[in-house]
Amino acid sequence: MSFHGEGGEASLVDAARAVSGISTLFPVHRLDRITSGLVLLARSEAAAKQLSEMFARGEMEKYYLALSHRSPLKKQGSIKGAMVKGRNGSWRLAREGEHQAVTQFFSYGLVGAVPGLRLFVLRPRTGRTHQLRVALKSLGSPILGDERYGGEAADRGYLHAAVLRFQWQGTQQCFEAPPTEGEHFLSPALTEKLAAIGPAWLLPWPRSQATSQAKA
16 A cells, blocks of 8 residues: 555555544654555644654664565674665665665574575664665665565565554553564464564664665
């Protein structure tokens, strides 16, 4: 589903209004079309402005799940680089530039899954367009189903926004939404691995923001 609606198709926001019965909903952030999972909507313009500023300041903790058929250059760490426009709406990482993107990650093998399949738990520290897709490509592990960035063809794009955590009006908010579609997301191997590693926000996230250099 398109976030904003394309070619007469209803937008995700329109669908949320219809399902919730709330006519005034304001998008605070967005997901790429290939990405499933949590989306935060506000019920007032004032709340939308405040939440958007929290995203901009990096006060929203976001955790994503991704699958790839290729092993990464590093098993865990951070990917940092400048997001630079490429061809046909794609992006790439460069060593220098204004629009810096930082993504932290852990990767795991999956026992009993399709040979070579790996799970990535991702925590973006910035919110650039296609950031996670470009980050995994730079690791040599493009997302399964993300053919734009070199991923193998699949029944879906295997990128999912699983956890969103933030402080709101003095209260800790934490929302979790496991993936519900996709042959590999629903496999016993992935379910067992997620149960073994526990909640994403309890992982010992690496402090360094430059352990993996961008490819110019």
